[in-house]
Amino acid sequence: MKDQAIPYKIYLEEAEMPKFWYNVRADMKNKPAPLLNPGTHQPMTAEELSGVFCDELVAQELDNETREYPIPQEIRDFYKMYRPSPLVRAYCLEEKLGTPAKIYYKFEGNNTSGSHKLNSAIAQAYYAKKQGLKGVTTETGAGQWGTALSMACSYFGLDCKVYMVKVSYEQKPFRREVMRVYGASVTPSPSDTTDIGRKILAEHPGTGGSLGCAISEAVEVAVSNPGYRYVLGSVLNQVLLHQSVIGLETKAALDKYGITPDIIIGCAGGGSNLGGLIAPFMGEKLRGEKNYRIIAVEPASCPSFTRGVYAYDFCDTGMVCPLAKMYTLGSDFIPAPNHAGGLRYHGMSPVLSQLYDDGYMEATSVPQTSVFEAAETFARVEGILPAPESSHAIRVAIDEALKCKETGEAKTIVFGLTGTGYFDLVAYEKFHDGKMDDYIPTDAELASYAAKLPKV
Amino acid sequence: MKDQAIPYKIYLEEAEMPKFWYNVRADMKNKPAPLLNPGTHQPMTAEELSGVFCDELVAQELDNETREYPIPQEIRDFYKMYRPSPLVRAYCLEEKLGTPAKIYYKFEGNNTSGSHKLNSAIAQAYYAKKQGLKGVTTETGAGQWGTALSMACSYFGLDCKVYMVKVSYEQKPFRREVMRVYGASVTPSPSDTTDIGRKILAEHPGTGGSLGCAISEAVEVAVSNPGYRYVLGSVLNQVLLHQSVIGLETKAALDKYGITPDIIIGCAGGGSNLGGLIAPFMGEKLRGEKNYRIIAVEPASCPSFTRGVYAYDFCDTGMVCPLAKMYTLGSDFIPAPNHAGGLRYHGMSPVLSQLYDDGYMEATSVPQTSVFEAAETFARVEGILPAPESSHAIRVAIDEALKCKETGEAKTIVFGLTGTGYFDLVAYEKFHDGKMDDYIPTDAELASYAAKLPKV
Numbered sequence: 001m002k003d004q005a006i007p008y009k010i011y012l013e014e015a016e017m018p019k020f021w022y023n024v025r026a027d028m029k030n031k032p033a034p035l036l037n038p039g040t041h042q043p044m045t046a047e048e049l050s051g052v053f054c055d056e057l058v059a060q061e062l063d064n065e066t067r068e069y070p071i072p073q074e075i076r077d078f079y080k081m082y083r084p085s086p087l088v089r090a091y092c093l094e095e096k097l098g099t100p101a102k103i104y105y106k107f108e109g110n111n112t113s114g115s116h117k118l119n120s121a122i123a124q125a126y127y128a129k130k131q132g133l134k135g136v137t138t139e140t141g142a143g144q145w146g147t148a149l150s151m152a153c154s155y156f157g158l159d160c161k162v163y164m165v166k167v168s169y170e171q172k173p174f175r176r177e178v179m180r181v182y183g184a185s186v187t188p189s190p191s192d193t194t195d196i197g198r199k200i201l202a203e204h205p206g207t208g209g210s211l212g213c214a215i216s217e218a219v220e221v222a223v224s225n226p227g228y229r230y231v232l233g234s235v236l237n238q239v240l241l242h243q244s245v246i247g248l249e250t251k252a253a254l255d256k257y258g259i260t261p262d263i264i265i266g267c268a269g270g271g272s273n274l275g276g277l278i279a280p281f282m283g284e285k286l287r288g289e290k291n292y293r294i295i296a297v298e299p300a301s302c303p304s305f306t307r308g309v310y311a312y313d314f315c316d317t318g319m320v321c322p323l324a325k326m327y328t329l330g331s332d333f334i335p336a337p338n339h340a341g342g343l344r345y346h347g348m349s350p351v352l353s354q355l356y357d358d359g360y361m362e363a364t365s366v367p368q369t370s371v372f373e374a375a376e377t378f379a380r381v382e383g384i385l386p387a388p389e390s391s392h393a394i395r396v397a398i399d400e401a402l403k404c405k406e407t408g409e410a411k412t413i414v415f416g417l418t419g420t421g422y423f424d425l426v427a428y429e430k431f432h433d434g435k436m437d438d439y440i441p442t443d444a445e446l447a448s449y450a451a452k453l454p455k456v
Numbered sequence: 457m458k459d460q461a462i463p464y465k466i467y468l469e470e471a472e473m474p475k476f477w478y479n480v481r482a483d484m485k486n487k488p489a490p491l492l493n494p495g496t497h498q499p500m501t502a503e504e505l506s507g508v509f510c511d512e513l514v515a516q517e518l519d520n521e522t523r524e525y526p527i528p529q530e531i532r533d534f535y536k537m538y539r540p541s542p543l544v545r546a547y548c549l550e551e552k553l554g555t556p557a558k559i560y561y562k563f564e565g566n567n568t569s570g571s572h573k574l575n576s577a578i579a580q581a582y583y584a585k586k587q588g589l590k591g592v593t594t595e596t597g598a599g600q601w602g603t604a605l606s607m608a609c610s611y612f613g614l615d616c617k618v619y620m621v622k623v624s625y626e627q628k629p630f631r632r633e634v635m636r637v638y639g640a641s642v643t644p645s646p647s648d649t650t651d652i653g654r655k656i657l658a659e660h661p662g663t664g665g666s667l668g669c670a671i672s673e674a675v676e677v678a679v680s681n682p683g684y685r686y687v688l689g690s691v692l693n694q695v696l697l698h699q700s701v702i703g704l705e706t707k708a709a710l711d712k713y714g715i716t717p718d719i720i721i722g723c724a725g726g727g728s729n730l731g732g733l734i735a736p737f738m739g740e741k742l743r744g745e746k747n748y749r750i751i752a753v754e755p756a757s758c759p760s761f762t763r764g765v766y767a768y769d770f771c772d773t774g775m776v777c778p779l780a781k782m783y784t785l786g787s788d789f790i791p792a793p794n795h796a797g798g799l800r801y802h803g804m805s806p807v808l809s810q811l812y813d814d815g816y817m818e819a820t821s822v823p824q825t826s827v828f829e830a831a832e833t834f835a836r837v838e839g840i841l842p843a844p845e846s847s848h849a850i851r852v853a854i855d856e857a858l859k860c861k862e863t864g865e866a867k868t869i870v871f872g873l874t875g876t877g878y879f880d881l882v883a884y885e886k887f888h889d890g891k892m893d894d895y896i897p898t899d900a901e902l903a904s905y906a907a908k909l910p911k912v
Binding site for chain 2: 013014110151154182383422
């Protein structure tokens with residue numbers, strides 16, 4: 001069955017690696033809606049944003065016109081340590097499924113942070129260093145983003161202050177420990193190191209924290225300490241710009257062998273991986289040069305694309321950040337406690353939201369037990385233990401390949417394998433022990449959150 | 457400082473990957489001493505060994521003459537899923553150290569088992585499948601070998617029964633869970649599933665088990681169940697043969713760029729990685745074609761090469777396996793409980809023992825706190841969280857590079873980075889919290905174990 005012309009893994013040579021990030025906004029007729037000041041509801045200016053973010057990142061955030069951004073040499077040097085990531089032909093999975101489909105996956109997990117998050121972390125750390133800053137602050141939930149940022153800051157000699165949701169801090173000591181290897185300070189949130197933290201602790205003494213609270217603490221520390229800025233690992237336009245390196249490498253590898261995908265599939269939480277993976281393909285689609293089927297996959301327990309509304313909302317539950325127009329479930333929405341599979345963010349990248357609203361991509365949601373079934377099938381034949389997040393894309397790639405089996409079509413399917421599951425084995429254990437179920441929010445629940453959206 | 461001609465990572469093309477394993481014994485004038493029957497002290501025959509091991513593996517174990525073994529296509533197909541592993545130029549480490557030395561490492565950790573162990577696991581599973589067996593049994597301590605074997609058995613549809621040292625089973629639930637993903641049954645040892653397990657439980661009801669006990673249980677299950685054989689992840693000649701793929705790829709990658717190493721460094725526990733990494737280089741040295749400095753690095757707390765004796769000893773503490781002539785600390789020897797860095801085996805591969813005794817390689821031992829210091833230095837600049845085992849080689853590579861800084865010599869240093877440390881974060885935490893110390897066994901202690909060696 002093996003197509004001898006295509007190797008199992010396509011690696012680019014150093015000379016073939018992308019030298020530019022691609023800004024998909026340049027090719028969008030309908031640009032993503034601007035961030036709004038939460039007080040005035042006016043578009044955020046560069047000056048307003050520069051108190052929170054590095055200057056060059058603010059410029060990238062607001063720039064809807066420049067098509068290509070040269071990747072600075074220092075970042076390209078760091079990329080060389082773990083990139084190019086392989087584009088793998090899933091021969092074994094194809095054989096297991098008995099499908100005529102040709103399946104490829106872009107594997108971003110072969111670095112110590114365990115995911116694609118490092119692609120943007122190193123860029124954000126670089127610009128912070130270039131601006132002469134002392135350090136950066138951020139929040140982390142399970143710890144993937146915090147780990148990536150710790151590695152990036154260590155490389156450039158920047159201080160890194162991570163606010164980690166307290167319940168994760170206590171339950172995931174290993175993630176915390178990796179961040180310590182890289183010299184980051186990790187503080188369980190809420191903490192007594194910030195005003196907002198002390199306020200929340202006074203009101204809810206036993207709380208395990210939340211992502212929204214951790215964001216608020218990280219932003220407070222950034223704006224109140226000279227020489228610090230806040231950084232974020234998803235959702236923002238700048239993050240999608242950096243993550244375009246995933247799609248650019250994928251496309252270069254496919255082009256090298258004359259392969260044109262029919263379907264491109266990515267998991268979607270805040271959109272950092274999906275936006276990066278699809279970027280150059282979406283560009284061709286926007287310019288009318290090619291037509292790809294592009295599918296976003298989200299958890300049934302956190303269905304912002306498929307069951308959310310397209311509206312202005314807060315990016316954080318603390319409501320201190322700018323308002324973004326996006327598909328959202330409401331900034332108070334938190335997936336049910338049984339949800340193990342990541343992708344917990346209530347909203348979605350404004351860029352992807354606009355593209356979805358304009359009909360350039362599809363979205364689907366999948367229940368988590370079916371995600372872990374796909375993960376285990378994949379692990380057994382392809383030899384990689386996938387992150388639960390990535391396994392959402394695996395699920396739909398398998399489903400599409402099985403449809404090809406029925407129809408006899410030999411479609412080419414490309415999906416993003418964003419990371420590894422080494423730190424998610426508690427979730428795998430739940431799955432094996434039959435303790436995982438599929439809670440899906442009711443319409444009434446979602447309506448109650450949507451009713452609280454800000455009036456803009 | 458960067459030497460532009462050499463990429464950060466050298467990947468071989470599929471067509472450049474090894475098609476043969478190299479059997480270093482073919483080039484040894486003094487062959488490794490044969491395994492002896494523990495009862496008769498006569499060399500083990502193929503027939504005796506075939507009750508425990510697969511037939512083809514027995515043949516490989518006893519074959520000191522055949523220089524090259526073709527790697528079966530099925531194994532080469534599996535290798536393609538995670539091989540070639542990259543040979544990485546440690547530009548960032550060189551710059552951090554300010555050394556003129558050129559440092560390369562062969563990184564074997566980019567697969568879900570997290571180490572080089574998969575190279576032999578897939579070979580052993582293949583021959584078991586080819587022989588029509590139902591399954592295999594093995595022991596595992598921390599779980600690295602058990603994970604690799606689980607993956608290999610899952611690929612070929614073999615049953616896999618792993619006896620895991622009870623204290624590890626309880627303290628390392630994540631390793632156990634990965635094995636379950638791959639469908640292995642994992643039993644804490646000692647268990648009530650075997651005679652020897654029941655005997656030990658009756659004598660020591662609260663015991664946490666030991667590697668020796670787990671081996672004995674695994675062997676008992678293999679020999680008493682039709683269609684099962686026992687497999688082992690290190691020490692044996694056959695394992696070194698399979699692991700030669702590491703060295704063959706390394707040499708092919710170096711040759712591609714005209715690089716000749718001066719120093720080759722590997723960590724040494726039972727010898728599977730070291731023996732594989734150095735194989736083709738040692739072959740050239742044995743044939744008088746080249747002269748390399750080859751250094752084995754072992755923990756100061758388990759110093760079989762540097763402080764052991766070269767004598768026949770049991771391979772297991774249960775004393776059910778054949779006797780092997782090797783550098784050994786005595787089969788009762790167990791490193792002190794404070795030892796966190798792996799490489800705990802009391803003996804050493806008979807092949808490597810003979811080569812060391814004949815003066816073809818050096819050995820050195822390093823205390824564990826210095827190993828973790830090296831690990832952290834490496835992680836911060838090279839972006840990979842190394843396994844504690846691998847970090848023994850990092851320690852000595854750094855030390856040799858610093859010597860070059862003093863002398864101004866631009867030596868080329870190659871070391872084996874056998875795996876990742878994602879499942880060793882408890883040890884990293886001890887290190888960060890200042891709770892790690894360097895217990896080194898006294899001469900009197902070592903003499904007391906050596907006095908109990910079998911009289912052969």
